Amino acid sequence: MTDAPFIEIEELYFSRGDYEIFRGVNMTIPRGKVTAIMGPSGSGKTTLLKLIGGQLTPDRGRVLIDGQDVHRLSRKALFSLRKRMGMLFQSGALFSDLDVFENVAFPLRVHTDLPDTMVRDLVLLKLQAVGLRGAYRLTPAELSGGMARRVALARAVALDPELILYDEPFVGQDPISMGVLVQLIKRLNQALQLTSVVVSHDIKETLSIADYLYLISDGQVIAHGTPQTLDTNQDPRVSQFIHGEPDGPVPFHYPADAFYRDILGDTMTTKAG
Amino acid sequence: MQSKFSSSSARITRLGRRGCDLIEAWGRAGVFLAQSAVSVPSREGWRLWLHQMHFVGVLSLAIVLVSGLFIGMVLALQGYTILVDFGAEQALGQMVALSLLRELAPVVAALLFAGRAGSALTAEIGLMKATEQLTSMEMIGVDPLRRVVAPRLWAGFVSLPILTIGFGVVGIWGGYLVGVEWLGVFEGSYWSNMQANVNFISDIGNGVIKSMVFAVVVTWIAVFQGYDLVPTSEGISRATTRTVVYSSLAVLGLDFVLTAVMFGGL
Numbered sequence: 001m002t003d004a005p006f007i008e009i010e011e012l013y014f015s016r017g018d019y020e021i022f023r024g025v026n027m028t029i030p031r032g033k034v035t036a037i038m039g040p041s042g043s044g045k046t047t048l049l050k051l052i053g054g055q056l057t058p059d060r061g062r063v064l065i066d067g068q069d070v071h072r073l074s075r076k077a078l079f080s081l082r083k084r085m086g087m088l089f090q091s092g093a094l095f096s097d098l099d100v101f102e103n104v105a106f107p108l109r110v111h112t113d114l115p116d117t118m119v120r121d122l123v124l125l126k127l128q129a130v131g132l133r134g135a136y137r138l139t140p141a142e143l144s145g146g147m148a149r150r151v152a153l154a155r156a157v158a159l160d161p162e163l164i165l166y167d168e169p170f171v172g173q174d175p176i177s178m179g180v181l182v183q184l185i186k187r188l189n190q191a192l193q194l195t196s197v198v199v200s201h202d203i204k205e206t207l208s209i210a211d212y213l214y215l216i217s218d219g220q221v222i223a224h225g226t227p228q229t230l231d232t233n234q235d236p237r238v239s240q241f242i243h244g245e246p247d248g249p250v251p252f253h254y255p256a257d258a259f260y261r262d263i264l265g266d267t268m269t270t271k272a273g
Numbered sequence: 274m275q276s277k278f279s280s281s282s283a284r285i286t287r288l289g290r291r292g293c294d295l296i297e298a299w300g301r302a303g304v305f306l307a308q309s310a311v312s313v314p315s316r317e318g319w320r321l322w323l324h325q326m327h328f329v330g331v332l333s334l335a336i337v338l339v340s341g342l343f344i345g346m347v348l349a350l351q352g353y354t355i356l357v358d359f360g361a362e363q364a365l366g367q368m369v370a371l372s373l374l375r376e377l378a379p380v381v382a383a384l385l386f387a388g389r390a391g392s393a394l395t396a397e398i399g400l401m402k403a404t405e406q407l408t409s410m411e412m413i414g415v416d417p418l419r420r421v422v423a424p425r426l427w428a429g430f431v432s433l434p435i436l437t438i439g440f441g442v443v444g445i446w447g448g449y450l451v452g453v454e455w456l457g458v459f460e461g462s463y464w465s466n467m468q469a470n471v472n473f474i475s476d477i478g479n480g481v482i483k484s485m486v487f488a489v490v491v492t493w494i495a496v497f498q499g500y501d502l503v504p505t506s507e508g509i510s511r512a513t514t515r516t517v518v519y520s521s522l523a524v525l526g527l528d529f530v531l532t533a534v535m536f537g538g539l
Contacts, residue, residue: 053412075308075416083414093409096401107413110317110420152409165412 004067006031006163006195007052012061014044014051021047023219024061029212034189034196036210038203040241042254043216045199046090049165052197053087054078065163083111086156087165092148094140100127100151101136107158126154129184131177145172150181157188163195164188170202182209203242207231215241302497309418309496310426321424329390329425330432334439336389337382341440344377345369345447352448353456362452366463367470369448374471374480375536378441380528383487386433387520391495394425395516398499399509407500422496429492430485437484479535486527491520 007029014022021044029035039045050056052063054070063070068081094103104123108114114122127133130150140148149169156164169185170178186209189196200206207213207227215223215230215238223230223238230242239245256262314322348369356362398421401407407417445467452458471477495516502512 050408055408055411079411079414079416082412085412085414087409087412089405089409089412091405093405095406095410096404106415110413110415155413 004031005029006066007197008064009052010062010064012051012063013059014047014056015059020219022051022058025216025219025221027214027221027224029195029197031195032189032193033211034185034198034209035212035214036198036200036206037214037216038199038201038206038241039216041201044219045201045216046167048216049087049167049197049199052165053082053085083159084161085163085165086159086161088149088153088156088167088169090149090167090171092140092143092145092152094143094148094152094155096140099137099139100132100143103140103151104155104158107155111159122158123154126158127151129157130154131180146174146177149173150177153181153184160192161194163197166196166198166200168200169198170200170205178205185209203244207242217241298501301501302493305418305422305497305500306426306493309422310430312419312423314423314427318419318424321420322427325424325428326432329394329428330436333386333389333432333436337385337436337440338443340381340385341373341378341443342447344381344440345373345444345449346451348372348377348444349448349451349456353452353458362456362458363462364466365448365452365458366445366465366467369452370445370467370471371476373441373444373448374476376480376528376532378437378444379480379483379487380524382437382440382484383433383491383524384521386429386436386488387491387495387517387524390429390432391491391516391520392513394429394492394495395499395502395513396509398422398425398496399502399504399512402500402502403504403506403509422500425496426492429495430488433488433491434481434484437481441480475535479531482535483528483531486531487524490523490527494520494523 005028007027009025009027009029012022012025013020025048027037037045037048047056051058052065052070054063054073057071062072065081065085068077070078070081073081094100095106098106101123104126105119108119108122112119124133124136127136130153132147132150132154135143135147135151140151143151149172153166153169166185169181173181182205185196185198188194189209198206198210210227213224213227213230214221217237223233223235225233230238233239233242349365352365352368353362356365356368398407401417401421407421410417410420449460449463453460453463498512498516498519502508
């Protein structure tokens, strides 16, 4: 194992229509560590994961995974690189025509020639780890949002990938499964030496497992460092976010005209108007 | 004057933008077809294809065969009332067979197929896209074009020509039921006139070629509309409608072109 970073993001620019989501993002994600990317809603955290996974192409800049430029790979090479990654989607994104067992077995079946008995054992092990071994015959429609995300986690780690991208893993979990999930992400990382990227805005949980943090806002990295250094960071934008204060330089409201003008005036154009 | 100019220039800009969007969509659809249809299937691929053959082909059998039967019966009834005025009701078999094999079987089967199977394909793939199943498949390292799209495309390509043949056969039998069994046309002349005047290559062959063209066009439109839609509930409903509308127009338009080339001496 080398000390070279696993993912390098260099001068990344990305926009949707006229809206610039990233304006020159630079990040280095170390190998074998849990790196958290945090930021307010709408700061493009999920988009960043999609750029790392090669689902979106940046306007400028590049993303290197283990030395390979993700957006310059051929379709075939990109798909074989993705076999080394797992991604946990915010919605779970389970295959609705397969039951829980087959969802977790899917990566094993398509990428390995393991005999059925071994696939079965591996799937049950992964399901046991997320506490849903008993639910293996349920269909995705019968699962709650939190359960679906845990099954998706079992699927994401089915092939023991080198890199896992977690998109908001803690949303919608009850306190018990939240605690288990936090431990699970930490343990997976330590036991398998894999590289984890966690996108989240659950500060407490994320700080407890992250080795390194990136804070993004307004399309740029506004701070990065270990949880300890960020906790004492003097930048008002950083401390507002880390300590969850409503007042500060980061606005709670989406950009809008003055409130009294919308209420009293006729500046707003609605469909009905 | 200024505002008039700017509004008309905005209109031209919009027109140009639409044109660009249209050409871009055509390009995307072409690349999509090339990337998904042209691939060597694995063993798993064959299994998925068979599964889709059941879903797309076998389950469309009932509607296609029942429609074929009724269309054949109506043809015989209408044809008889006209032909009998000229004392030419012996030509009924030939009339029923030629109308079905050259035109009605390929066209009506394709229209029914677009409504029954095409719309279902669009909605299914669209919902998979909206619930991020396609994206998560990509991230697992499985190409959805090969895993999801290719089996559905090939199932459509293969099943529509077979359904068309079924439509024609049942239609001819329906014509026989009405013409011979009910209206009393002589059975020998029904079949022998058909045999004497239907050419295997130019009538049956051309009908099958038509249905192959329609199969490619309808399935391509259906699957592409599902894959390319805006992933919202409104997007899915619009794409499903577009599948039926575009496929029907494409089938009818292409039918004219193909008929002109095959039978019109072009």
